[in-house]
Amino acid sequence: MEKPMWKGLGEQISGAAESLVRGDVQVRLNIDPVLIYADPLVEKVFYSLIENAIRHGKKITEIVVSAEEQEDGSLILRIEDDGIGVPEDEKDKIFSYGYGRNTGFGLAFSRELLSVTGIEISENGVFGEGATFEIHIPKGAWKRRPGSPDQS
Numbered sequence: 001m002e003k004p005m006w007k008g009l010g011e012q013i014s015g016a017a018e019s020l021v022r023g024d025v026q027v028r029l030n031i032d033p034v035l036i037y038a039d040p041l042v043e044k045v046f047y048s049l050i051e052n053a054i055r056h057g058k059k060i061t062e063i064v065v066s067a068e069e070q071e072d073g074s075l076i077l078r079i080e081d082d083g084i085g086v087p088e089d090e091k092d093k094i095f096s097y098g099y100g101r102n103t104g105f106g107l108a109f110s111r112e113l114l115s116v117t118g119i120e121i122s123e124n125g126v127f128g129e130g131a132t133f134e135i136h137i138p139k140g141a142w143k144r145r146p147g148s149p150d151q152s
Helices: 009-018 040-054 107-117
Strands: 005-008 025-029 032-037 062-069 076-082 120-123 132-137 140-143
Touching: 005 009, 009 025, 009 032, 009 040, 009 062, 040 076, 040 107, 107 120
Parallel strands: 025 062
Antiparallel strands: 005 032, 032 140, 062 076, 076 132, 120 132
């Protein structure tokens, strides 16, 4: 891993989505222009999440990415899809090394890569209704893009 750096969140997610063959799956971004402090490979995390949704979501038609600032100054990034979701007994297992059918970049490595700057990831969707990955970006590990309207 290389030294963390400030990366445009929207650009990282868009770059990941554009590099995938998505078929009829739409990816919508509803996020303000922010930067996150993360490993330079952070785009691979978003690639992995979107690719997994397309591969395992079965009935998936849409992935929505949104972000919400919390009272404590952290940011919650949600990546939600309308696929089949993750069974309750697999929610923790999917972040384990060696778990899954396609051992590519993987959610275990994604969790590890994010943790370098204190970012945490969990899956909180409802099985049968879709997956919801929540990425908790602590205060200090994200900031509004300079020149954006809500910049403090």
